[in-house]
Amino acid sequence: MKKKNERxxxxxxxxxxxxxxxxxxxxxxxxMDTISRIVHETGYVGGFDFAECFSELLDDxxxxxxxxxxxAYYQVSSxxxxxxxxxxxxxLDEIREESMICAARLLSLKARNANLHASFExxxxxxxxxxxxxxxxxxxxxxxxxxxxxxxxxEKICRNFERKPEKTYRGLLSxxxxxxxxxxx
Numbered sequence: 001m002k003k004k005n006e007r008x009x010x011x012x013x014x015x016x017x018x019x020x021x022x023x024x025x026x027x028x029x030x031x032m033d034t035i036s037r038i039v040h041e042t043g044y045v046g047g048f049d050f051a052e053c054f055s056e057l058l059d060d061x062x063x064x065x066x067x068x069x070x071x072a073y074y075q076v077s078s079x080x081x082x083x084x085x086x087x088x089x090x091x092l093d094e095i096r097e098e099s100m101i102c103a104a105r106l107l108s109l110k111a112r113n114a115n116l117h118a119s120f121e122x123x124x125x126x127x128x129x130x131x132x133x134x135x136x137x138x139x140x141x142x143x144x145x146x147x148x149x150x151x152x153x154x155e156k157i158c159r160n161f162e163r164k165p166e167k168t169y170r171g172l173l174s175x176x177x178x179x180x181x182x183x184x185x
Contacts, residue, residue: 009044009095015053017091018045020062020076020084022099028112028138029066029073042099097177104173109166112136118161120154123147128154132161134169142169 009015022038023030030038039050057063062080065072076084088096109116114136120128127147134141148154161168 009049012049012053012056014090015045015049016057016062017084017087018095018099019050019054019057020080021088021091021096022103023063023074023076024081024084024088025100026103027075028136029075031071031073035074038099038103042095042102044095044099101170101173104170109134109136109141109169112141114141114165116162116165118158120148120151120158122151130154130157132157132168134165142172144172 009018019035019039023035035054036047036050039045040047045053054063057080058065058074061077062083063074064077065074067073114134117131117133117135120130123129127149128151129145129147131145133143146157148157
């Protein structure tokens, strides 16, 4: 992969793959301002390159748009998904991982009209089954269930999830992707 410096993609093909990769992995329509903020926050693509490549992807049908209440929302088309999946390996793992972490940080659950659900019930064996979920208009974002030894711990998990759902979600992603393996040692 050709890079101008350590952080910026300069080859148009790489920029297009990067944009398609982001939109494909986010899996729901976003307005231009949100997409632009995510791309710029990563630091991998300059503003002019982004605008030019995004426009070309739209013209080529790799990205599709739909207007709702006067705001245009964009998502990757089925052709764009195919391209993203076939060519995402062209992007360094570091770029893929960092961009998704950045996107998760910028896309608050509240802005996505997400609904939270946290509950627990006592099992026959005396443990408590805690159920947590986040859904948005596109479907399930997170769904997890775990058994804990006491009602106090179950209440604490539910309370923490309801207070900090984004941090809980990002924390789970970080543990599951191995980004904070030191917790598991």
